Amino acid sequence: MTLQRMDNVGIVVEDLDAAIAFFTELGMELEGKAEIEGRWADLTVGLDGIRCVIAMMRIPDGHGRLELAQYYAPAAIGAAPPAPNTLGLHRVMFAVDDIDDTIARLRPHGAELLGEVARYEDSYRLCYLRGPVGIIIGLAEQLG
Template identity: 40%
Template sequence: MAVERMDHVGVIVEDLEGARAFFEEIGLRAVGEARVDEPWAGRVTGLPGQRVELVMLETPDGHARLEVSRFLEPVDEDGPQPARSNRLGIRHLAFVVTDLRGMLERLARLGFETVGTVEDYRGIYLLCYVRGPEEIIVELAEEIGDPSGMLDPTT
């Protein structure tokens, strides 16, 4: 047996509409919404009595999906914690975009700023990290060259 494909990545937020607006602004599109409060869901997550609202977003090519969820019950009392870029665990989500600088201007109008600076990676990508909804780090990269040798340590 082997993995057939990666289906989606899940992100938990407090502000579902704000997160949806962020991810739609960078080019994802909503492909479904749901409210999940059946007992089976709590048994799967280990959170009996959970109630969740979610939106499933998809990249324009249809190859990647992002599930953005808001727990109505139980609520995470600690709230989002801004992690450093080297925090152990899932560090960031990455998207290839067009017109990176224009996108950053639009995201700034929504209140989202870069973590550091915009940089040129080996003439292949113009990239940066943005502190997205709920302190999630989102990498945005605009292709400016041939990415085929990107991970070749000899270049």
Template identity: 55%
Template sequence: MPIRIDNVGIAVDDIEAAISFFTDLGLTVLGRDTVSGEWADQAVGLDGNHAKIAVLQTPDGHGRLEFFEYIHPDAIETHPTMPNEIGMHRVAFAVDDIDEALAIAATHGCYPLRGVATYEDVYKLTYLRGPSGILVMFAQNLTAQTT
């Protein structure tokens, strides 16, 4: 059976902030909607499910993020995921210029958790907290040929 990942869904407390952050990094909005009704209750498993949604796509067309801002039921605040916790971990992006990506993130008040590391002269990488505490990783391949 052929299978592929379609998108990664992330509940956020401010969909506009999430859209702004990720579109500034180069993703594009494919669509926005508000969903509710019996079909949404059944699909998600929440009675009275009502949410604003937005789907964003990476420039290469292969990666998608789907954001949900719940109108009902109320969103449940949790502590941000730590890198060593079981469960949904992070969203990772390969970037051509990690300094440029970090400069964009900084305009949204998002900074590396502990700086930028270099792994065996192959990658520069870092984790940061994006909107709604989303753990984001940027990785720049230092061996990639530039054109």
């Protein structure tokens, strides 16, 4: 059997509406929202009594999605925000047309630049931002 595609990356958030606003400002589109609960959800995730709301955010070209989830039961478990070198899921990188404009638009939604916007040779301008619930996103602006 062959891998077909990467369907989505899941992110648990404290405030679903704020996370939707953040990723909408980044340029993603809300594909839909759904309440998730029931035995099938418990079996899939490996937790009992799941009750959450998810929002599927689609990348404009339609080839990738983020699944944002706000858990009501069992309650979400807090953790320290990851650093760029924390083991596990590192970050999600997005290609953007204008990195400076994107940063400016995301700051009112809580985005914090982790370092600086850096130039990689004559190819890219790159940066990492901390977004909702401390997740790290990367931005890449292709030069030339």
